[in-house]
Amino acid sequence: METRLVAIMKGQRYYEVMKESRALFTGSLEECQRFARLHVEKELKARRNRRRRDKPAAKVYRAWARTAAV
Numbered sequence: 001m002e003t004r005l006v007a008i009m010k011g012q013r014y015y016e017v018m019k020e021s022r023a024l025f026t027g028s029l030e031e032c033q034r035f036a037r038l039h040v041e042k043e044l045k046a047r048r049n050r051r052r053r054d055k056p057a058a059k060v061y062r063a064w065a066r067t068a069a070v
Helices: 029-047
Strands: 002-009 012-019 022-027
Touching: 002 029, 012 029, 022 029
Parallel strands: none
Antiparallel strands: 002 012, 012 022
């Protein structure tokens, strides 16, 4: 992931966060650094193994109705 200068307009510098030749975010340098940090954290969180819970055991209760004819 890299940050590069894109434009200077009215004295403000705009940067772009690039990953694999795709622009992910555009803003000031501080905003781009913050975005890159949060993006990496989100990617790491998405890769983590989530806690697996046991599947709930389904209990089946059947009421056998008998007819009077039996």
